[in-house]
Amino acid sequence: MAGAFWCVVEDDRRGRPKRVTAELIGEARRRAGELGAGVEALWLTDRAEEEGLGQLAGWGADRIWLVEGPALAPYRGEVWVPVLAELAQKEAPRAIWGAVTSRHRELMARLAARLGVGLAADCVGFALEDGQLVAARPVYAGKLLSRVRWRGQPWLATLRPNVFKPADEGPAREPRVERPAVSVPPGAATLVERREETQTGLPELTEADIVVSGGRGLKGPENFVILEELAKVIGAAVGASRAAVDAGWRPHRFQIGQTGRTISPKLYIGCGISGAIQHLAGMRTSKVIVAVNKDPEAPIFKVADYGIVGDLFEVVPLMTEEFKRVLHGE
Amino acid sequence: MKVLVLVKQVPDTATQVKVGSDPRAIATTGITWIVSPYDEFAVEEALRIREKRGTGEVVAVSGGPERVKEALRSCLAMGADRAVHVLDPALEGADTLTTARVLAAVIQQEAPQLVLTGRQAIDDDTGAVGAQVAELLGWPCLSWIMEEAIAEDGATVRAGRQVEGALELFDLPLPCVLTAQKGLNEPRYPTLKGIMGAKKKEIKELGPGDLGVNVDGPQLELVRLEALPPRPPGRIIPGEPKEAVRELVRVLREEAKAI
Numbered sequence: 288m289a290g291a292f293w294c295v296v297e298d299d300r301r302g303r304p305k306r307v308t309a310e311l312i313g314e315a316r317r318r319a320g321e322l323g324a325g326v327e328a329l330w331l332t333d334r335a336e337e338e339g340l341g342q343l344a345g346w347g348a349d350r351i352w353l354v355e356g357p358a359l360a361p362y363r364g365e366v367w368v369p370v371l372a373e374l375a376q377k378e379a380p381r382a383i384w385g386a387v388t389s390r391h392r393e394l395m396a397r398l399a400a401r402l403g404v405g406l407a408a409d410c411v412g413f414a415l416e417d418g419q420l421v422a423a424r425p426v427y428a429g430k431l432l433s434r435v436r437w438r439g440q441p442w443l444a445t446l447r448p449n450v451f452k453p454a455d456e457g458p459a460r461e462p463r464v465e466r467p468a469v470s471v472p473p474g475a476a477t478l479v480e481r482r483e484e485t486q487t488g489l490p491e492l493t494e495a496d497i498v499v500s501g502g503r504g505l506k507g508p509e510n511f512v513i514l515e516e517l518a519k520v521i522g523a524a525v526g527a528s529r530a531a532v533d534a535g536w537r538p539h540r541f542q543i544g545q546t547g548r549t550i551s552p553k554l555y556i557g558c559g560i561s562g563a564i565q566h567l568a569g570m571r572t573s574k575v576i577v578a579v580n581k582d583p584e585a586p587i588f589k590v591a592d593y594g595i596v597g598d599l600f601e602v603v604p605l606m607t608e609e610f611k612r613v614l615h616g617e
Numbered sequence: 618m619k620v621l622v623l624v625k626q627v628p629d630t631a632t633q634v635k636v637g638s639d640p641r642a643i644a645t646t647g648i649t650w651i652v653s654p655y656d657e658f659a660v661e662e663a664l665r666i667r668e669k670r671g672t673g674e675v676v677a678v679s680g681g682p683e684r685v686k687e688a689l690r691s692c693l694a695m696g697a698d699r700a701v702h703v704l705d706p707a708l709e710g711a712d713t714l715t716t717a718r719v720l721a722a723v724i725q726q727e728a729p730q731l732v733l734t735g736r737q738a739i740d741d742d743t744g745a746v747g748a749q750v751a752e753l754l755g756w757p758c759l760s761w762i763m764e765e766a767i768a769e770d771g772a773t774v775r776a777g778r779q780v781e782g783a784l785e786l787f788d789l790p791l792p793c794v795l796t797a798q799k800g801l802n803e804p805r806y807p808t809l810k811g812i813m814g815a816k817k818k819e820i821k822e823l824g825p826g827d828l829g830v831n832v833d834g835p836q837l838e839l840v841r842l843e844a845l846p847p848r849p850p851g852r853i854i855p856g857e858p859k860e861a862v863r864e865l866v867r868v869l870r871e872e873a874k875a876i
Contacts, residue, residue, distance in 0.1 A: 361785055364748065365757050389780040393760040396713070396745030400752035405712055405837030408743040421840055426742050427634040431643070433741075434840040475757040475793075479775065480786040491781055497876065521876060539763075539800035540779060545630050545739055546654050546799050554875040565630045571848070575875040577865065583853070592851040593868060595861050605862040613866060614876075 291325040295385040302336035307386040313454035333360035344462035346454035362390035363474040382442040407444040428545035428568030495524035502528035504559015508536035544569035562587025618673040620663040623734035624656040626688035640841040655735025658797035661804040680708040693815035694807035712835040717749035722828035747796035761798040
């Protein structure tokens with residue numbers, strides 16, 4: 288449908304859409320509803336499961352554009368962008384939205400350049416102002432909020448995970464799937480190796496509902512095990528402050544803050560983290576913030592909803608025990 | 618091998634940023650300006666490529682008002698051979714596509730074999746310029762790289778990008794664009810000799826007219842900047858650790874419904 292909101296599907300590489308796609312469709316439905324527009328999903332993949340297509344329809348995708356082929360995995364910009372651009376030029380969607388994930392971030396930037404339109408990256412809110420869609424996005428590492436609008440269409444944006452309310456799992460609908468005839472160009476880049484990260488058994492930092500994070504107060508890399516024990520009990524990911532990462536206690540991919548990952552979990556628990564301005568930038572949009580720190584003057588208490596002033600080596604194991612008791616009856 | 622590094626001058630991470638009298642810009646008084654940290658990784662990587670190959674040129678490129686020369690001087694002090702400054706105050710508030718068009722025009726003039734930049738600038742945080750430059754030039758691009766090695770014949774580069782849960786290693790033909798993630802390297806500090814030497818190095822100045830790019834028409838318009846709404850005041854849960862923890866778990870479940 289011309290003028291539809293398109294949501295680019297982020298999947299698990301095994302044929303199923305990820306939860307962030309439900310968030311995209313949920314927000315697109317709300318905004319498209321105000322404008323009387325439809326919502327469609329756009330899925331580029333080497334593998335789409337029937338169940339996955341059903342999920343997209345259940346979340347509210349009126350139509351699914353499916354381009355399936357082995358050349359589409361792993362993601363390469365020079366392969367995906369011409370496909371998306373060709374479809375967009377033919378179908379004239381009003382908006383194209385992606386998620387803030389490693390591949391969508393780059394994809395949407397390249398697509399914007401290809402189409403010659405604006406990109407609002409890392410959006411945390413949308414509103415209609417004078418009949419125009421205005422996006423809100425944190426800038427200066429979350430110190431300010433920037434409101435932006437597009438001069439032309441389509442409106443390209445990436446949406447921060449865990450911020451928008453996901454579409455409800457509707458009754459299973461027969462998905463309306465279009466398999467457009469588009470040419471998939473050969474890629475210039477060749478994948479030589481995929482090195483999986485060591486499986487911790489804990490969720491991925493940017494996708495987790497709960498994040499437990501440690502800083503200098505942990506005194507050494509060996510003490511992160513205290514946080515991991517709590518994380519296992521409550522199903523959390525484990526992050527770290529820049530101080531802990533720069534000290535070599537944790538790899539860079541665990542860093543939360545201005546020069547690390549930006550997260551918005553439902554619950555953030557900071558342990559032995561003072562709360563430097565550049566760390567707060569990476570977690571201040573968390574829904575509930577808990578801080579455990581010996582120093583009552585630590586800046587993290589200024590953004591925390593709940594705080595305990597105390598020694599994390601005493602407090603955190605007590606939290607693990609208490610959560611075990613109330614959540615698992617142990 | 619000629620390597621171009623795209624850098625941006627940004628407020629220091631420790632700076633309190635405030636909305637200016639024009640709500641579409643920040644108040645710039647009292648700001649300490651630095652080279653965006655991710656761009657420093659890109660500069661460092663370019664210097665290491667030159668050192669490893671024993672030959673080559675590293676050119677730092679930036680756009681914006683006069684003070685951007687300080688950022689370029691920092692790159693020269695680290696060891697870059699020369700710099701290009703697109704002197705145009707309008708570039709400061711430009712959208713990423715405008716910036717990418719200007720930079721792509723410089724790249725076409727300079728014709729390097731490789732372009733490096735940071736994965737994002739830490740002011741606007743869009744993280745699009747590297748990929749957009751690649752798209753405008755029709756080059757491949759790899760974002761958020763954690764490692765990089767150019768083949769001996771200088772025709773390809775093997776680079777690893779960080780994705781969720783893995784590192785993906787690719788072979789890319791040159792020329793291409795790579796954007797640096799933290800962990801790629803540890804940027805060096807300029808030596809005193811480097812700082813002194815930087816004063817003698819060339820900063821070539823270009824006007825937007827020299828590039829044939831129109832910087833007036835942003836595709837993404839800034840409506841206004843706002844301070845973030847303050848978080849509601851929190852509370853410290855008092856008591857002995859054991860009681861405090863028990864109360865914390867209770868409020869997290871019953872009041873905040875966070876778990």
